[in-house]
Amino acid sequence: MPWTTVQVEKLGNFFITGDHTGDRVLTYRDALHEALDQFLARDPRVFIMGEGVDDVAGVFGTTKGLKEKYGANRVFDTPIAENSMTGIAAGAAMAGLRPVLIHARMDFLLLSLDQLVNHASKWCYMFGGKVPVPMVVRTISARGWGSGAQHSQCIQGMLMNVPGLKIVAPATPYDAKGLMISAIIDNNPVLFVEHRWLHKTTGYVPEEVYSIPIGKGMIHRKGEDITIVAVSYMLVEALKAAEKLREEGISAEVIDPRTLKPFDEKLLLESVGKTGRLLVADTGCKTGSVASEIAAIAAEKAFHVLRKPVRRVCCPDTPTPTSDVLEKAFYPTADDIFAEAVKLVKE
Amino acid sequence: MDKSKWIEVYRTMKLIRLVEQRINDEYKYDEIKTPIHLSIGQEAVAAGVCIHLRKDDYIFGTHRSHSQYIAKGGDIKKMIAELYLRKTGCARGRGGSMHLVDPDVGILGSSAIVGGNIPLGTGTALASKLLGNDRVTVVFFGDGAADEGTFHESLNFAALKKLPVVYVCENNFYAINSHQLSRQVGDNIHKWAQGYGMPGYQVDGNDVLEVSDYAEKAISRCRRGEGPTLIECLTYRWKGHIGTVDDVGEGYRPKEEYDYWVSRCPIKRFAEFLKSRGVLTAELEKSIDREIYELIEDAFRFAQSSPKPSPDELLDFVYAE
Numbered sequence: 001m002p003w004t005t006v007q008v009e010k011l012g013n014f015f016i017t018g019d020h021t022g023d024r025v026l027t028y029r030d031a032l033h034e035a036l037d038q039f040l041a042r043d044p045r046v047f048i049m050g051e052g053v054d055d056v057a058g059v060f061g062t063t064k065g066l067k068e069k070y071g072a073n074r075v076f077d078t079p080i081a082e083n084s085m086t087g088i089a090a091g092a093a094m095a096g097l098r099p100v101l102i103h104a105r106m107d108f109l110l111l112s113l114d115q116l117v118n119h120a121s122k123w124c125y126m127f128g129g130k131v132p133v134p135m136v137v138r139t140i141s142a143r144g145w146g147s148g149a150q151h152s153q154c155i156q157g158m159l160m161n162v163p164g165l166k167i168v169a170p171a172t173p174y175d176a177k178g179l180m181i182s183a184i185i186d187n188n189p190v191l192f193v194e195h196r197w198l199h200k201t202t203g204y205v206p207e208e209v210y211s212i213p214i215g216k217g218m219i220h221r222k223g224e225d226i227t228i229v230a231v232s233y234m235l236v237e238a239l240k241a242a243e244k245l246r247e248e249g250i251s252a253e254v255i256d257p258r259t260l261k262p263f264d265e266k267l268l269l270e271s272v273g274k275t276g277r278l279l280v281a282d283t284g285c286k287t288g289s290v291a292s293e294i295a296a297i298a299a300e301k302a303f304h305v306l307r308k309p310v311r312r313v314c315c316p317d318t319p320t321p322t323s324d325v326l327e328k329a330f331y332p333t334a335d336d337i338f339a340e341a342v343k344l345v346k347e
Numbered sequence: 348m349d350k351s352k353w354i355e356v357y358r359t360m361k362l363i364r365l366v367e368q369r370i371n372d373e374y375k376y377d378e379i380k381t382p383i384h385l386s387i388g389q390e391a392v393a394a395g396v397c398i399h400l401r402k403d404d405y406i407f408g409t410h411r412s413h414s415q416y417i418a419k420g421g422d423i424k425k426m427i428a429e430l431y432l433r434k435t436g437c438a439r440g441r442g443g444s445m446h447l448v449d450p451d452v453g454i455l456g457s458s459a460i461v462g463g464n465i466p467l468g469t470g471t472a473l474a475s476k477l478l479g480n481d482r483v484t485v486v487f488f489g490d491g492a493a494d495e496g497t498f499h500e501s502l503n504f505a506a507l508k509k510l511p512v513v514y515v516c517e518n519n520f521y522a523i524n525s526h527q528l529s530r531q532v533g534d535n536i537h538k539w540a541q542g543y544g545m546p547g548y549q550v551d552g553n554d555v556l557e558v559s560d561y562a563e564k565a566i567s568r569c570r571r572g573e574g575p576t577l578i579e580c581l582t583y584r585w586k587g588h589i590g591t592v593d594d595v596g597e598g599y600r601p602k603e604e605y606d607y608w609v610s611r612c613p614i615k616r617f618a619e620f621l622k623s624r625g626v627l628t629a630e631l632e633k634s635i636d637r638e639i640y641e642l643i644e645d646a647f648r649f650a651q652s653s654p655k656p657s658p659d660e661l662l663d664f665v666y667a668e
Contacts, residue, residue: 084500091470128439132667
């Protein structure tokens with residue numbers, strides 16, 4: 001069993017309520033699998049490529065069995081050449097196909113930045129809108145079990161600075177399916193940010209095909225005293241923190257932006273307008289993070305309503321350590337969000 | 348190459364040469380506000396390859412791609428308008444000389460990152476395979492691109508998947524002022540092909556008939572579903588890397604080397620051949636020149652009189668609808 005599977009299997013199921021109702025419960029992983037399965041079935045332009053996508057593990061189960069169902073032309077393994085594979089997917093998109101390219105670690109995405117940033121993301125603008133590049137790049141961040149500095153990065157903040165690239169980071173099974181479908185039908189390169197610790201999260205997911213608009217966040221929990229914006233896996237920690245804050249008499253509003261770029265500023269500003277306090281939790285290192293950008297939006301557009309300075313809860317600016325002791329010190333949890341929120345509200 | 352295509356190829360080479368000479372002449376007026384990379388001296392490669400392509404085949408070029416755009420049948424008016432960064436340009440003034448595009452004839456863009464276009468062309472070839480059509484892609488690049496990982500990664504993948512792509516290396520020996528032999532062990536580019544499992548050839552890139560023969564075979568091979576080919580064409584750019592300077596002499600390219608290559612002018616050579624066969628008469632030569640002259644006049648008039656983009660269009664096209 002791959003080491004990350006060992007770690008994730010140890011996690012308890014986190015059942016996400018509030019974003020959808022129904023009686024059909026799926027894991028995040030199975031929701032992704034269902035979206036891919038349904039779109040391979042209904043759109044012949046869709047295909048999946050990436051390192052190991054057709055092996056028995058099937059990218060943590062998200063592509064398992066799809067090669068057997070749709071054939072080796074639609075779901076195929078690639079050489080370990082992230083940059084060119086990204087460009088090859090982009091070229092196929094330019095010729096009218098809808099590739100879903102998978103980097104099983106976000107760290108590997110760094111090898112592909114020339115094709116992603118210099119080419120795929122700029123092509124539409126650089127050629128006056130004549131050649132769109134409709135592609136999805138799935139990228140998965142790991143955490144824990146000694147993943148270390150090169151197998152656990154969350155560099156979504158770095159990629160916020162790339163014009164032409166859309167970035168989504170769903171945190172719930174419902175959003176994972178809906179945003180995967182939106183990403184496939186979008187006519188632009190969409191970076192689909194996943195976190196390994198979300199794959200086992202469960203929630204209500206309808207069987208039918210549905211999409212979630214790119215650029216729209218949602219309020220997961222309504223509150224009055226403080227706004228907590230949580231990116232990707234930090235939603236799980238933020239929801240736990242909000243429950244603890246309630247016991248402390250603090251009413252926290254928890255927002256999941258779902259799309260990081262273009263960002264849903266309206267939702268953020270309305271919430272901060274109500275609470276006057278903002279805490280942003282991100283899975284990445286602090287400097288230049290998505291949290292930094294959200295804090296900057298608040299400083300620019302909500303300064304007059306802020307009652308306290310904005311707080312960011314992120315990883316520190318160090319590479320990820322491998323020692324389990326240092327790892328524990330490195331990653332922020334619900335307790336950190338709780339402690340910062342209490343300071344913001346009570347001090 | 349079939350005899351019936353000789354004059355068409357000659358005309359294409361002449362068109363490339365005269366368009367670029369005109370660009371060269373106009374550049375000093377500072378109205379073409381974009382870096383230009385001229386291919387004067389290299390015309391036989393684009394012309395000899397593209398003569399065998401259909402309108403729906405794809406090409407991907409580089410920062411030095413005027414010749415390929417013209418040879419593939421790109422719209423000349425829109426090209427010149429793009430150099431003048433006008434709203435009527437092929438990329439609506441967003442791209443400039445290094446980013447020419449004409450999807451109607453399979454030109455899906457060109458990249459100014461060395462080697463950056465190689466995966467993209469490999470990707471359109473993958474699309475042809477997955478869609479089950481026989482459209483071929485040609486990727487043009489220089490000797491500098493053979494330094495890049497994208498060259499090696501893409502060739503490996505194309506051979507593995509038997510993709511309908513022809514890799515055409517225009518080896519003009521220089522990456523800016525850096526000679527090939529200061530970057531590679533030498534004479535190796537076409538030999539990489541064998542290691543990756545595809546045919547590789549080195550041809551005289553200033554002999555349009557030789558270029559054409561190898562390109563024709565490679566393109567037919569693609570159409571038959573037999574996979575990619577690498578063709579290294581030895582050629583020489585008369586101009587410096589960028590702009591209208593020559594980069595010859597002290598600290599630059601040796602004068603003797605430059606003179607040797609100018610004496611092997613691909614257009615002069617082919618014209619002499621056509622004359623020796625009685626195919627190109629003085630009268631036909633003049634009429635081709637006249638027709639090209641008018642086409643160029645039209646294109647520059649169109650470009651110079653076209654509107655520039657307005658500032659309120661700045662944010663258009665960041666995302667496709």
